[in-house]
Amino acid sequence: xxxxxxxxxxxxxxxxxxxxxxxxxxxxxxxxxxxxxxxxxxxxxxxxxxxxxxxxxxxxxxxxxxxxxxxxxxx
Numbered sequence: 001x002x003x004x005x006x007x008x009x010x011x012x013x014x015x016x017x018x019x020x021x022x023x024x025x026x027x028x029x030x031x032x033x034x035x036x037x038x039x040x041x042x043x044x045x046x047x048x049x050x051x052x053x054x055x056x057x058x059x060x061x062x063x064x065x066x067x068x069x070x071x072x073x074x075x
Contacts, residue, residue: 018058019048025056029064039064 020028025045026036039045045069046060 016058018057019050019055020061022047022054022056025061028061 007048022036022040024032026033029036036045040047040054045056045064047054047056049055
């Protein structure tokens with residue numbers, strides 16, 4: 001009687017992405033891409049430049065969400 005083979009384990013990366021393209025940041029926030037670009041132009045969502053690319057660090061997304069929460073509480 002052969003023993004059953006163990007179920008395959010999912011492959012997980014030990015490193016999560018820390019810099020996100022604007023399109024990915026829009027997806028994470030649940031916004032349209034144009035809304036994210038508008039928030040960047042207004043200075044409400046910060047970004048970094050790497051070469052010609054504009055990227056949004058994970059902590060800047062978190063900061064932006066906290067800003068939205070503070071604004072909601074103040075309203």
